[in-house]
Amino acid sequence: MIWAPTARLLAYPWLVAALLVAAIAAGRPELAAVAAPLTVLLLVGLATSRRPQPPGSRISISPQRVVEGDTVTVTAEVSPPAELEVLEIGLPLPPGFQLEGQANPAARSRADPSPQSVVFAVRPLRWGGYSLGDLSVRGFDDFRLRRFEMTLPGQMEVRVYPGTDRLRTLIRPTSTHVYAGSRVANQKGEGIEFADVRPYIAGDRIRSVNWRVSARHGDLYVNQRHPERNVDVVLLLDAFTHVGPSGAGTLEQMVRGAASLASAWLRERDRVGVIGFGGALRWLEVGGGARHAYQLVDALLDTRVVFSYAWKGIDVIPVRLLPPHALIVGLTPLLDPRVVTALLDLRGRGFDVAVIEVSPTPHVEAAGSTIEVMAQRVWHLDREVLRSRFLRAGVAVVPWGEGDALDVAVAEVELWRRRARLRGH
Amino acid sequence: MASARATSRSLIPAALAVSLGAALAATVALRASFDGERAPIIGLAAATGALSVIVLAGAVASDRSNAIGWGIGLLAIEYATSVLGEGSRIDLAAPLIGALLVIIAELAYTSCEWRRPHAFIAAVELRRWLRIGGVVVFGTLVGLVALALTSVAGGVPPALLVVGGGCVVALMVLFAVLHRQV
Numbered sequence: 001m002i003w004a005p006t007a008r009l010l011a012y013p014w015l016v017a018a019l020l021v022a023a024i025a026a027g028r029p030e031l032a033a034v035a036a037p038l039t040v041l042l043l044v045g046l047a048t049s050r051r052p053q054p055p056g057s058r059i060s061i062s063p064q065r066v067v068e069g070d071t072v073t074v075t076a077e078v079s080p081p082a083e084l085e086v087l088e089i090g091l092p093l094p095p096g097f098q099l100e101g102q103a104n105p106a107a108r109s110r111a112d113p114s115p116q117s118v119v120f121a122v123r124p125l126r127w128g129g130y131s132l133g134d135l136s137v138r139g140f141d142d143f144r145l146r147r148f149e150m151t152l153p154g155q156m157e158v159r160v161y162p163g164t165d166r167l168r169t170l171i172r173p174t175s176t177h178v179y180a181g182s183r184v185a186n187q188k189g190e191g192i193e194f195a196d197v198r199p200y201i202a203g204d205r206i207r208s209v210n211w212r213v214s215a216r217h218g219d220l221y222v223n224q225r226h227p228e229r230n231v232d233v234v235l236l237l238d239a240f241t242h243v244g245p246s247g248a249g250t251l252e253q254m255v256r257g258a259a260s261l262a263s264a265w266l267r268e269r270d271r272v273g274v275i276g277f278g279g280a281l282r283w284l285e286v287g288g289g290a291r292h293a294y295q296l297v298d299a300l301l302d303t304r305v306v307f308s309y310a311w312k313g314i315d316v317i318p319v320r321l322l323p324p325h326a327l328i329v330g331l332t333p334l335l336d337p338r339v340v341t342a343l344l345d346l347r348g349r350g351f352d353v354a355v356i357e358v359s360p361t362p363h364v365e366a367a368g369s370t371i372e373v374m375a376q377r378v379w380h381l382d383r384e385v386l387r388s389r390f391l392r393a394g395v396a397v398v399p400w401g402e403g404d405a406l407d408v409a410v411a412e413v414e415l416w417r418r419r420a421r422l423r424g425h
Numbered sequence: 426m427a428s429a430r431a432t433s434r435s436l437i438p439a440a441l442a443v444s445l446g447a448a449l450a451a452t453v454a455l456r457a458s459f460d461g462e463r464a465p466i467i468g469l470a471a472a473t474g475a476l477s478v479i480v481l482a483g484a485v486a487s488d489r490s491n492a493i494g495w496g497i498g499l500l501a502i503e504y505a506t507s508v509l510g511e512g513s514r515i516d517l518a519a520p521l522i523g524a525l526l527v528i529i530a531e532l533a534y535t536s537c538e539w540r541r542p543h544a545f546i547a548a549v550e551l552r553r554w555l556r557i558g559g560v561v562v563f564g565t566l567v568g569l570v571a572l573a574l575t576s577v578a579g580g581v582p583p584a585l586l587v588v589g590g591g592c593v594v595a596l597m598v599l600f601a602v603l604h605r606q607v
Binding site: 006007008010011012013014015016017018019020021022023024026027028029030031032033034035036037038039040041042043044045046047049085086088089090103104105106107109142143144 | 490491493494497498501504505508509515516519520522523524526527530534537538542543544545546549552553556557560561563564565567568569571572575586589590592593596597599600603
């Protein structure tokens with residue numbers, strides 16, 4: 001709590017003293033008369049000033065888990081101290097939060113001594129974990145000779161989840177898992193999708209008999225179907241580099257994309273895991289279900305770039321994070337060679353890999369001089385070479401620009417993979 | 426960061442403080458030039474007045490509330506210089522000068538406070554200015570009574586100077602005691 005003199009109280013006594021001393025020294029009563037109003041103000045102001053008691057408060061935040069762009073309401077019930085005419089209640093906003101409508105700080109008068117509620121509606125603009133709810137209160141005594149300041153603790157954790165795009169298509173993995181899901185497996189077995197017919201063998205169900213084919217061949221034939229299975233998907237996020245402004249760069253785009261992909265796959269009853277591959281390795285093992293969806297988004301919120309010179313390859317990734325036959329989707333701006341090497345190594349070890357390139361190009365400054373133009377052209381050519389390396393290795397690479405729909409990038413990846421399958425890659 | 430509304434609102438007391446300060450400085454300098462007996466003192470008073478307006482304007486423009494006291498102090502010095510040039514005649518307008526100094530200082534400080542995010546309630550501001558007005562009027566009356574008594578007494582005898590010195594010391598002690606009590 002601060003109860004400190006204002007600039008007035010630091011200046012007025014000196015002025016009064018100087019005027020009165022000058023009056024005596026020069027023998028001029030006018031100077032004492034000049035000091036009279038200031039002297040009276042000081043005497044009355046100091047005599048009426050009282051140290052206030054810390055105001056009682058109750059602060060609540062609702063809801064504490066929101067999606068970007070939703071509204072969070074901070075409600076504070078504050079009892080203004082009687083010693084202060086007005087209590088100003090302000091909500092310090094963390095970067096990335098925007099106040100909606102009302103004034104900040106809000107004012108509450110001592111005219112009503114009962115607890116008065118102050119409501120701040122704020123809108124988070126960027127995903128992440130934030131501490132919100134500490135209120136700063138300020139007030140003055142009647143003549144503003146002293147100021148009162150303190151912080152009312154009400155800090156709570158607010159988790160802001162990234163807004164997700166609704167995806168119409170998803171990347172179809174090469175192989176499925178053994179558990180039931182929504183993906184049509186390549187294998188034949190019990191399912192819905194028709195696969196083939198084969199001669200009847202003892203033990204086949206009568207309802208599987210294909211009577212038309214059986215009548216044509218004069219022997220019993222049964223239908224075979226593709227079973228519906230789920231898939232394991234691992235999202236590998238490049239946490240080595242971040243390009244663009246804080247809050248609107250490649251990292252934010254990457255996390256949004258990962259959240260969209262993860263929620264789409266989880267809706268399809270697939271199992272999804274996430275690896276934040278960067279200076280610090282963070283992960284969440286593959287899993288499914290509603291609880292896992294929350295854990296996964298929480299893990300994504302903790303994704304941040306940790307700068308490191310140390311070389312990191314896939315050997316640092318625990319083996320259990322990469323289940324056999326899992327589809328690995330890399331989200332990366334393709335700027336750090338460690339991620340590029342890791343993805344190619346994973347492909348080399350037989351994993352099904354696809355890359356969504358979170359394009360850093362929109363964040364690159366426009367070239368001014370001829371040399372800069374040349375340098376940018378060389379850089380773009382270098383990236384083209386990098387993409388062709390992935391394509392030669394059978395890894396689809398599709399750039400996803402800022403503001404572009406993720407659905408389009410995913411559809412392009414799927415199209416390339418379908419063509420590659422047809423080519424027998 | 427101050428909002429645009431807060432910044433524009435702070436312009437009103439800032440403009441009032443600077444224009445009142447300039448008017449006071451000009452009035453005191455003009456009065457000194459009409460009534461003055463010593464030309465160098467008049468020039469000094471005018472220069473101090475101009476400097477005080479510059480300091481005051483600079484303080485409110487750059488949101489340095491600590492410099493406002495210096496601006497007010499320079500205005501007081503200008504008045505003191507002009508009074509010293511007037512000779513033995515007692516200036517009965519002195520308490521009004523003091524009242525104006527308080528008003529100018531309060532306007533300047535208010536301008537600096539309104540530069541930052543603040544909650545504005547018109548009724549509260551009105552009550553505050555009424556309070557300041559009441560205190561200033563009372564202080565002016567006290568100053569006028571003191572001047573009247575001095576003029577009736579026909580000057581300032583040495584004994585009164587000693588008593589005055591004691592009063593100044595007592596007043597400062599009282600300020601210090603009140604300051605510590607709060």
